[in-house]
Amino acid sequence: MEIKKEATENEWIDSLTQEDFYNGYDMSDKNQSYDLNFGNSLRDKLRDLYDLLFRRRLYKVIYKNYFKQLPHEYSYVLPSKGFSFKARIQWLNKYKKIKGAKILNVGVGNGFDLPIWLRYSPKEFTGNDILIYGDSHEIVKRESKAISDTKINLYQKDILDLEVDEVGTFDIIASAAVFEHCQDMEKVAYKCFDLLKPNGMMYASYGGPLWYTYGGDHFSGRDNPKNGFNHLLLGKKEYWEYVKANVELTVDSELKAGGGGILVKLDLFSKLSSNEYLELFKRVGFTVKELILEYCPMAVELMKDKKIREALLQKYPNLNEDDFKCKTHIILLEKKA
Numbered sequence: 032m033e034i035k036k037e038a039t040e041n042e043w044i045d046s047l048t049q050e051d052f053y054n055g056y057d058m059s060d061k062n063q064s065y066d067l068n069f070g071n072s073l074r075d076k077l078r079d080l081y082d083l084l085f086r087r088r089l090y091k092v093i094y095k096n097y098f099k100q101l102p103h104e105y106s107y108v109l110p111s112k113g114f115s116f117k118a119r120i121q122w123l124n125k126y127k128k129i130k131g132a133k134i135l136n137v138g139v140g141n142g143f144d145l146p147i148w149l150r151y152s153p154k155e156f157t158g159n160d161i162l163i164y165g166d167s168h169e170i171v172k173r174e175s176k177a178i179s180d181t182k183i184n185l186y187q188k189d190i191l192d193l194e195v196d197e198v199g200t201f202d203i204i205a206s207a208a209v210f211e212h213c214q215d216m217e218k219v220a221y222k223c224f225d226l227l228k229p230n231g232m233m234y235a236s237y238g239g240p241l242w243y244t245y246g247g248d249h250f251s252g253r254d255n256p257k258n259g260f261n262h263l264l265l266g267k268k269e270y271w272e273y274v275k276a277n278v279e280l281t282v283d284s285e286l287k288a289g290g291g292g293i294l295v296k297l298d299l300f301s302k303l304s305s306n307e308y309l310e311l312f313k314r315v316g317f318t319v320k321e322l323i324l325e326y327c328p329m330a331v332e333l334m335k336d337k338k339i340r341e342a343l344l345q346k347y348p349n350l351n352e353d354d355f356k357c358k359t360h361i362i363l364l365e366k367k368a
């Protein structure tokens with residue numbers, strides 16, 4: 032189906048199907064160029080050093096035991112900043128050596144962060160994504176040859192369609208901002224476990240933000256920060272009216288605005304609570320090596336409103352205040368032999 036690019040009203044939101052979205056668009060980011068020095072500038076290095084020596088140390092003290100009601104252990108809590116992607120990969124490398132490893136990056140997107148991985152000289156890097164990023168992937172594969180001999184495979188495929196017979200097994204699986212969008216997270220977790228070698232490790236960060244916190248639908252609060260919990264508090268009809276009133280006119284303009292309206296329309300969320308993710312990983316067979324949490328400052332602010340706080344707790348009796356404040360999990364999971 033052709034997706035209307037010059038609509039005068041946001042009628043796309045009624046007609047867009049998952050099939051159209053997954054196959055009708057090359058999502059490649061045309062506004063950003065592929066930087067072989069990504070994450071490695073003097074500014075990046077100074078920021079990472081500052082975060083390591085000062086910011087994270089300070090946060091560890093300030094936010095020690097910040098979450099008291101989440102029923103699982105964590106190493107520390109951050110205020111949604113202070114831990115760059117490059118620093119996280121360095122953290123992963125402490126536990127599982129990337130050099131010589133076979134890596135799978137689930138939901139790789141454009142793949143523009145590949146230089147960070149390539150500097151560690153993995154043996155092979157495979158990135159899959161359910162959406163088309165054809166143009167970006169061509170650029171990344173071609174230009175990366177200037178800095179690395181690592182074999183690079185990038186293609187469009189749902190994680191659930193990758194089979195061990197076809198792609199083999201991996202020493203490391205990584206995914207950034209993907210798990211919160213998987214409608215069948217249970218199957219995804221089992222698939223990742225299967226695709227990992229014994230003693231392999233999975234790095235994942237998910238929750239940009241998690242469903243049960245502020246803007247968990249990647250949309251609520253777009254018009255006014257006070258509406259950040261609309262996806263949790265409004266009735267179905269009221270919520271849909273809210274989305275339609277605030278969504279962009281075309282698919283293209285919505286994508287430029289962050290694409291939250293598309294995610295809402297197609298319901299591309301796993302909608303698990305903090306505890307449900309961790310229970311699932313345990314059930315699948317993973318062991319949590321380390322867990323770092325981020326809280327959402329906007330959620331904390333809104334939760335000071337007694338009406339909002341009580342409405343949330345009443346509507347979701349199985350959750351607690353911490354569930355509504357926790358924004359992201361940054362986790363290392365081990366598949367013990």
Ligand SMILES: C[S@@+](CC[C@H](N)C(=O)[O-])C[C@H]1O[C@@H](n2cnc3c(N)ncnc32)[C@H](O)[C@@H]1O
Binds near residue numbers: 141213
């Ligand atoms: C927020 S983007 C993050 C992209 C990239 N990891 C990054 O950090 O820039 C989430 C990505 O996950 C992909 N995704 C979601 N579900 C997927 C699945 N089942 N299999 C593969 N990719 C998936 C989406 O298509 C999207 O590109």
